[in-house]
Structure formats: C-alpha cells, structure tokens
Amino acid sequence: MSRQAKLLQLLNEEIVACRKCPRLVEYRERVALEKRLAYRDWTYWGKPVPGFGDPQAQLLIVGLAPGAHGSNRTGRMFTGDRSGVFLFQALYDAGFANQPTAVSCDDGLRLKNAYIAAAARCAPPDNKPLPSEILNCRGYLEREIDILRPTAVLALGKIGWDVFLGILKHRGAIPARVGYRFAHGAEVDLPEARMRLFGVYHPSQQNTQTGLVTPGMYAKVLRSVRRFLEQDLILNAEHTGKRKKTLAQGRGRR
Ligand code: SF4
Numbered sequence: 001m002s003r004q005a006k007l008l009q010l011l012n013e014e015i016v017a018c019r020k021c022p023r024l025v026e027y028r029e030r031v032a033l034e035k036r037l038a039y040r041d042w043t044y045w046g047k048p049v050p051g052f053g054d055p056q057a058q059l060l061i062v063g064l065a066p067g068a069h070g071s072n073r074t075g076r077m078f079t080g081d082r083s084g085v086f087l088f089q090a091l092y093d094a095g096f097a098n099q100p101t102a103v104s105c106d107d108g109l110r111l112k113n114a115y116i117a118a119a120a121r122c123a124p125p126d127n128k129p130l131p132s133e134i135l136n137c138r139g140y141l142e143r144e145i146d147i148l149r150p151t152a153v154l155a156l157g158k159i160g161w162d163v164f165l166g167i168l169k170h171r172g173a174i175p176a177r178v179g180y181r182f183a184h185g186a187e188v189d190l191p192e193a194r195m196r197l198f199g200v201y202h203p204s205q206q207n208t209q210t211g212l213v214t215p216g217m218y219a220k221v222l223r224s225v226r227r228f229l230e231q232d233l234i235l236n237a238e239h240t241g242k243r244k245k246t247l248a249q250g251r252g253r254r
Helices: 003-016 022-035 082-093 131-148 158-170 205-209 215-251
Strands: 059-063 114-118 152-156 187-190 195-200
Touching: 003 131, 059 131, 059 158, 082 205, 082 215, 114 131, 131 158, 152 158, 152 215, 158 195, 195 215
Parallel strands: 059 114, 059 152, 152 195
Antiparallel strands: 187 195
C-alpha cells in the first residue's frame, strides 16, 4: 500500500467515527433507522461518508454532502442515488472510472486518477448543511488536499467551490474569494497553490432532470480537465528531464 493510501485510510477511519455536528448525527442515524420503503431490506450505513478513489489521483472532486438515501445508505460517495447515476456515467465516459454505474460499495467501481471528497460528510436535512457544519468538516478536506496534493480540483456546485477557495484563503494562497466567480465551466489558475480549479453545476436530480445540467455539459468540462492533466504530466516530465540533465552536467563538471 502506498504512503498516500495509508494516510487516506487513517483519515477515513477518523471521518467515519466523527460526531462533531449534533444535528447531522441525529439526522443521519434517524434516516438510517426509518429508511425509505424501496430500501427497507438494506442496512443503512448511517455514518459519515469517507472520501473515495485513487490515492495517487491528480484530480480531486469536491461534492456537497451525502444523500440521505444514497451515500448515507451505501457508505460510498455518490453511490446509490440519481446524482451518482449521472456523475459516474460522466466520469466513465471521460476515462476517470472503470465502470459507469455505482450501486453499492462492492460493485467493483474504481476511480482512475480521481478522488471524490465533499464539503460535508454527513447527510444533511434537505441536502443543506449549515455553514457551521461545513466549517466543522473542513479539516478533513484540508487533510485530503495535503495527502493527495492534486493538480486539478473539480468543484461540483458553488458550495464545493467556495469551501475549496475558503481553504486556500485561510492558508494565504489567495488574498480573498472575490474575483473567483463560480459558474459552470469556470476555470481558474491558482499558481500559489499550484492547481487549477474547475467548476460545474452540481449533478443533483433537480439540475439533471430540468436540463440545467446535461451529459454534454459535463463531458466538455471533463475534457478540459483531462487535457490540463495531460499537459501537466508532460510539463512535469520535461522538468524532471531537465533537472536530471542539469544534475548529470553538474556531476560531470566535478
Ligand atoms: S459533517 Fe463532518 S464534522 Fe460534522 S459530524 Fe459529519 S463528519 Fe463530523
């Protein structure tokens, strides 16, 4: 197991045991007991949902929060609800997932060069975590950023966008969040953080069913992300090549 994989595993164990937000703890556990009729045979997860994906990922995806009968039931990000149906098909089409479907933790899904996290890890009532709850949860995302050191971040919706920029502001990597306006298809370079931030509208059922978000819109942004990551790999390889050459020349001069 790689160092990143071990660190992420330890972090995820911590996340799963978290009870910092009383309102969310009460809600996630109550939903898990009451259940939706269609899932009455399921044993709901009912705990915080940890991050999921490739520990070596260049791309970090930041969602909002688990769905009450989706991730809060299955225990894996975006797994088991309509948002996930849309998102994983898009990730599969763009080459970031090995299959287009996500129904349970043991369905064989693997992400390739991507890792999914969220602004809040517990299912909130009405899909709306409070600002104080997002703040309580922010440290987990910060640690994921430190472990993964992603080159690109894809924010699924304005809250993920704002939370990520809030972390950068807190760390002094940007002076303020103003000037980084969220929009679907927005892209900003963050040279101090050595990353590029991409934005898309959240793949919620409300957005996808009303046509505010379409597969074509996601495909376009994910193509940009992929192009950016490929360029970054080429630049890194060139940089490493030059560095090796310089070191070899330096050794030759001695
Ligand atoms: S939302 Fe985050 S901080 Fe709050 S209880 Fe869940 S895991 Fe803990």
